[in-house]
Amino acid sequence: MVKLLIIADDFTGALDTGVQFAARGAATRVITDPAFDFAGAEPGLQVLVLDAETRHVAPEQAYAVVRQAAERALAANVECIYKKTDSALRGNIGAELAAVMDAAGADRLPFIPAFPKIHRTTKNGIHLIDGVPVAQSVFGQDPFEPVRYSRVAEILGEQTAVPVVQRSLGEPDTGTPGIQVFDAASDDDLVQIGRQLGLSGARLCAGCAGFAAVMADLLDLTGPSPRVPALKKPFFVACGSVNPVTRRQLDFAEQAGFPRFRLLPEEKLLPAWLESGDCAARVEHWLKTANEKGVCILDSNDLPGQPGAGAFAAERGMDLQQVRVQISDTLGRLMRRLLDGGLEATLMCTGGDTLLALMGAVGVAALTPVCELDTGVVLTYFVYRGKTHYIISKSGGFGEPDLMCRLAKLTETRRMQKEEIS
Incomplete structure (x- = not known):
């Protein structure tokens, strides 16, 4: 039975998140079919990554695709859902996080957008690329999908009315409903957030490939180490x-x-x-x-x-x-x-x-x-x-x-x- 469904909005994002689990030996597949039969997944499959291809569609369409996928997965008894988002905060993030919450009937969703290994961090609710606010970085000039704000709450607020709660590292949980946006500047910060959430708090959460590595440890999804093949030239x-x-x-x-x-x-x-x-x-x-x-x-x-x-x-x-x-x-x-x-x-x-x-x-x-x-x-x-x-x-x-x-x-x-x- 599939233990974890990851819903990504584009293909490279699906892969760089799924590989965090595959590298630990968890049986992982990346698929492109939003109508995939979760209940009929191959025996032994632990992690399924769905590329929903919602990055470039209208927010309403993205919401519908993600909500339907999440609802069908939960109906098939998939234990955990991770909404993978772009590490530069492009796409329909607000609509898609709201879709996951609505599918699960949840009033809270932890969101950890940082990916410190590639110098993408979140400080005081501002998302940074190499220390530069994201809207002022190269992603603010993207010809197809420019990021217009650097404060995560403003990015989310364009597409959803769900409240956004800014969470500093180590800050106690006050129980306030909404999308919980966590600051993080290092891999150690991500690990600390994982400990703070625990397994129960991470069963429904969101972020990029950075926090996915922590999720793999929280869920203890392991298996035989993958064999790295001999790569051909050219x-x-x-x-x-x-x-x-x-x-x-x-x-x-x-x-x-x-x-x-x-x-x-x-x-x-x-x-x-x-x-x-x-x-x-x-x-x-x-x-x-x-x-x-x-x-x-x-x-x-x-x-x-x-x-x-x-x-x-x-x-x-x-x-x-x-x-x-x-x-x-x-x-x-x-x-x-x-x-x-x-x-x-x-x-x-x-x-x-x-x-x-x-x-x-x-x-x-x-x-x-x-x-x-x-x-x-x-x-x-x-x-x-x-x-x-x-x-x-x-x-x-x-x-x-x-x-x-x-x-x-x-x-x-x-x-x-x-x-x-x-």
Whole structure:
């Protein structure tokens, strides 16, 4: 029986939370079907992570999807529900926390938004990115989903009338109903909050991947340690993130010698291009380059100083949502073409939309997380046409500039280790 349901609003968030449990040996699956039969889950499955894909929908729709999933899980006797939220507080957080409370008939919900390992903390109710209030950080300039407030109560208050109670570390519980927003600046703070809540207080709670690691210990969900596989070269990156942090990582990798291919506006936004001879030739060239060089980047970001996808889309009456969906769909279909063409690589997808589009393109509805290769960088896999494909996922807004170079080296190291053992 499933003991814990995690409801995430995007794919990378689902993975970086689910892996906290998989790394401890708990049987964990990440799924994309909101109508999943919780009562009929496979025997032995302990943790189920649902990517509800509610980040970009209207708050009312997000509320309905999350509430229905939570109600069905509780009806199937799932013991605990964790509402996973974005660590930069993007999306429909207020509506979704209210949905979980209403589904459970609860008047209180602990909410721990901090993820100190990637420098996302909460102080006096203000959410900080690298010490900067979130609305003043790169997330305040996000072209698709800018965060307009830094005080957590204001972010939640846009979408719900549920009261917000600010909780300082170690502050006694006064029993006041509402969403209980906890301050936290370190992993030790998260552990202390877990002790304060206890198992009963954590059966219904919310936060990002940071507090999920504490949840794994509270629930004592363990099992055999996962086996980290030998990762194959080439290392192939598909980038659908426009975050400046990710772009710096791509620039660093390119300067280190990674071949980098940027999609032109018409290639990203015109579905007909995918059926063209030019597309077929480009796919063949990328495949050859990846196999010869051992590394390759397929990038959806515009070339600096050149006419971009925004102007191209505006001329055709496309809005930002249509642009986001079409770019992700294009990347997913191109990656499927590469796999069908014989690409056997360690894949990396940046941005949850990119990974979800790839899964849709290959007809896969579930992933199995294996471990973290770096903080928030998750190794997972799926099976397509009888072959196991390992995928590295990461959301856009964190990581050091040399991250992709370090991940590429893992494919070389693990390959050599395998050869030495054999």
